[in-house]
Amino acid sequence: MDIAFVLYPDMTALDLVGPYDVLAHAPGVTPHFVAATPDPVRCDAGMLIAPTTTFAELDRADVIVVPGGKPFGVLAEGTVAAWLREVHPTATWTTSVCTGSTLLASAGVLAGKRATTHWAVRDLLASLGAEVSTERVVRDGSVITAAGVSAGIDMALALAGILWGDDVAKGLQLAIEYDPQPPYDSGSVEKAPAEVVEAVRGLMLSGFGADRDRTG
Template structure:
């Protein structure tokens, strides 16, 4: 089973690493880190991830995992969307984490489908043709989408159960000791205090504004 984990600049590392650690040890899995070029991809401010193949070289995958991040430049560039349009029709499962769903939508994968994303980008996802859900993990046909960042682990465990059965999926959950007990109860926009929501919304908006400014001057 070939699983393609998509890399692109300014992606969020945990969006990829969480599902990677859940899915890559699965039975008969060959994991591919696929990007536009063979050059290392910067995730965040310092982490560099090295692709194992490129969009030109990999034209099929049984499972596709698209992480989120700051997707404005990637949406404008269109390289990820172009590759998804090529490989999605023959994939068994196409998945995303966080804002990765906006990249699926830009490729036409989510047209008329229910999907989720990071809470701050729901309007953007809706504008791209998806039927936006607030659920943490959404399955619509062969497409699985996860809400923000940490929800990628939930999505990957859901997919592991579909692929290999509940015992294997529960075993993976135990192996990675995924039994969260967070010190705060502010992990969703519905639970967080208004001032916390405003703070995070401002940080995200300023990041996307910077992306747009850079794209406009490129």
């Protein structure tokens, strides 16, 4: 089974690494880190990830995983969306994490479909034609989308259950000891204090705005 993990500048590392650590250890999986060029890709916090192949070289995959990050530069540039339009029709599963759903939408993958994303970009996703859900993981046909960042692990475990059965998925969950017990109950916009939500929203939108300004 070929799983393509999409790389692009300013992506969020955990969006990719979380699903990778769930899915890539399963028997028979060949992971591919695919990007526009063979050069290392710098994530939004500075981590470098090396591609193993390029969009030009990889024209199919059984599973596609699109991480999120700062969306506007990649949306404007269009290379990721163009590749998704080519490979999605033959993929068994196409998935996204966080703002990665905006890339699926820009490729037409989410037209008329329910999907989720990071809470800060729900309006953006809706403007791109998706039916936006506030659920943590959403499956609509062969497309599975996850909410912000850490939800990618939940998405990958859900997909593992579909691909290999519940017992295998439970074993993968145990192997990575995914048993969240956070010290705070503020992991969603619905639960966090209003002042925290506004502070984080301001920081994120200023970062997205800087990204958009660089491409505008």
